[in-house]
Amino acid sequence: MSKEKSFHMTPEEFRRYGRAVVDWIADYYERIESFPVLSRVKPGEIRAALPAEPPLQGEAFETILGDIDRVILPGITHWQSPNFFAFFPANASGPAILGELLSAGLGVQGMLWATSPACTELETHVLDWLVDMLGLPPKFKSSGTGGGVIQDSASSASLCALLAARERATHFQSNRQGCDGRLVAYASTQTHSSIEKAVKIAGLGSQNLRLLPVDDHFALRPDALARQIRQDREAGLIPCFVCATIGTTSSNAIDPLPEIGPICQEEGVWLHVDAAMAGTAALCPEYRHLHAGMEWADSYCFNPHKWMFTNFDCDCFYVADRAALIQTLSVLPEYLRNQATESGAVIDYRDWHIPLGRRFRALKLWFVIRYYGVEGLRHHIRRHIELAQEFARWVAASDRFVLVVPPPLNLVCFRHVRGDEFNERLLERLNASGRLYLTHTRLNDHYTLRLCVGQTHTEAHHVQQAWQQIQKTAAELEQEL
């Protein structure tokens, strides 16, 4: 360390301030239920509390940390609150947070095997573990023709799957010549919006995405898929990609892989399975049936950053044929050449996703799996599903609320009997209470409330309180309207 003012934080300062941040986080979790779950600030309010100009001189760390309470906390929507039931969860946990900290401290780049072999090998290893943990087909393991990689999100994973599908269908000519408007992708009306985004990004065009009808449980209808593929082929188009979902965002619908799979196989169409939230349930043998038919899939993803206590970002993406993915995304400029790569004996993950750089995300996943153990993870998944099922029974037994569809897992879709406007008002008032946070969707063209039990610290009493709050607020609104 140079004698002159270095501006850097010394290791001793890092110890001191590091402890302060660790304590801040522990305190935060101890008082998290005292905050309104959904932030109440108005647009522009946070910025108004920030100075217009950056500081010319450095500030004390204590001042900066103090501003977290003063400036930042009012603008936080508390995803880690046990009263967070919105969207899908993005749950975190102690071991995950500490894994992320360690990853930031090591600060390695895992773009090539050589740039930190542990970053690549731990990732490959833990993703192989997860194949067994979730009962996925062995073809997704690195010991076979496939393998797994951590992506930032299911959106990016689905895009990579679509790109590999596009290249396989065009014998890797789209990469060279560009798209020609003839490639077609398939999903259901319930499929996540990231597929539409991917289809646009990849140059297929949204008019070449077929959003197919669903059955009464909002699952993709295989007959509609088969018919549409046939029609498209007859029209001279090239069907290349099907996205099936295990646990759709709106209602957790399970697309029937055992029927979709053979159609894709026969038609030579890439089958991608998006199990972003629900995949985690397959940790428990009794929910492994969710993955029935997975032997037909060319690629698969699920997000430990949703329901497996591993903080964002951590999407696990698997392919059955890694060569197709790598050939799709590989570039090798001189400045990245190295002996290990040229030996062919290693994985270079930069060819498995969009960005080149990548951080050591496997650490937090490894920490979570080891700290909880498979049994610990199963315990919480079972508990969450049980709590959601109980909530669904309360809804079904109520004369004011309707269960829109039987909940397959931990997401309950329900509505008040008094129609869309009432439900919309109800949601607003519930979220304004600060006591819980729910979001909505539309199912069968009705405004529908969603309650997803998946936050790390959600316990029975949180779900009970939520149901009481919902009933009470609905009763108040019924009086008023």
Place this chain on the structure above:
Amino acid sequence: MSKEKSFHMTPEEFRRYGRAVVDWIADYYERIESFPVLSRVKPGEIRAALPAEPPLQGEAFETILGDIDRVILPGITHWQSPNFFAFFPANASGPAILGELLSAGLGVQGMLWATSPACTELETHVLDWLVDMLGLPPKFKSSGTGGGVIQDSASSASLCALLAARERATHFQSNRQGCDGRLVAYASTQTHSSIEKAVKIAGLGSQNLRLLPVDDHFALRPDALARQIRQDREAGLIPCFVCATIGTTSSNAIDPLPEIGPICQEEGVWLHVDAAMAGTAALCPEYRHLHAGMEWADSYCFNPHKWMFTNFDCDCFYVADRAALIQTLSVLPEYLRNQATESGAVIDYRDWHIPLGRRFRALKLWFVIRYYGVEGLRHHIRRHIELAQEFARWVAASDRFVLVVPPPLNLVCFRHVRGDEFNERLLERLNASGRLYLTHTRLNDHYTLRLCVGQTHTEAHHVQQAWQQIQKTAAELEQEL
């Protein structure tokens, strides 16, 4: 907290283990120079130290942390070592690491303004600060028609720029109809490989990427660009995107924006400027000339995670016309609708990049800018450039080494006089010594060594030692060969 075994880490345990990890990191930085910079493990060695099966029961945190030393450290290539001179740096710092920790602790999703207003507003605010800090045109500020967003990497930022360019050139029809093989993109032979990757991903096809010749300083030749655009138009093609680089990866070449800009303007072609590493130099008024001509740019990116002490991932991406970017990437399913979005008064960053989910990356950037202050950041940038320039003078004065091109900033390209094979052997031996890590490139078809000074803790004596080691090793090799 429930009475039954919860498997979770309690806040008290989090305090204890959190301190242990903080101390581990502080210790790591104190002993980082004792490790070989480039990991010495063989392919498969890390995996061989890991159990084949995941643990069924949870393990003690102490055991897990102990395995970092035992299993992980041998497989780390030490990007945070002051003797790391390879690639471009991916430097971290105390305040950045603690910002990342806090972000993981808060665990919020910033996909929509409403899902954590502070996550969005702090990001917009700090990215506006950086426009002033780097002397960028005000059009990139959120107060005008543009704005900035944090992306994971320059690869992803360039892809987004290309997509917006593609849509602007086709009046947003490519998104709908798909690409048709007529869109053309332009870069130089020295442009980063991510542009080729982006051109493939976006469905343009690599044969529609023109890699244009460069001048003696490896900078894009504007005359070649103008000529090629004209030819392509005459051939019925649609020029849509030019990527100019401020600081190419191989040699830090600066493409001449003041000449490229007017060509793009006249031709109505989107100009993206990639300043991934070198952009940071513009923090210092004396290097702000690097950004001359930026008023012509439609988009710009630089990576605080390279040279501005903010750990990966943190790429700052700016557009002059945010409407074009948003219209390109926007999707709005029912389950993401909310009042704030529909008011039009807020930014929803999910429409500014590929993934939907996003973490609170602005925190670490804010911590770094505040902790160092603008003057603290400038101090280190100046120091790094000074050290690289000094190294270049040593090379130039040596009779055994040749300076391949005058270094514009902190990257020195040089080679030993004895030819490619000798230089390749020299690099291997230097890296095998463990004392430093350099990488190579090819310039004018010669194998060329690169030494980049940008690691947070690199001081004068590290650069001096590197030069001594290079001279000594070269002398040994000269004896042997």
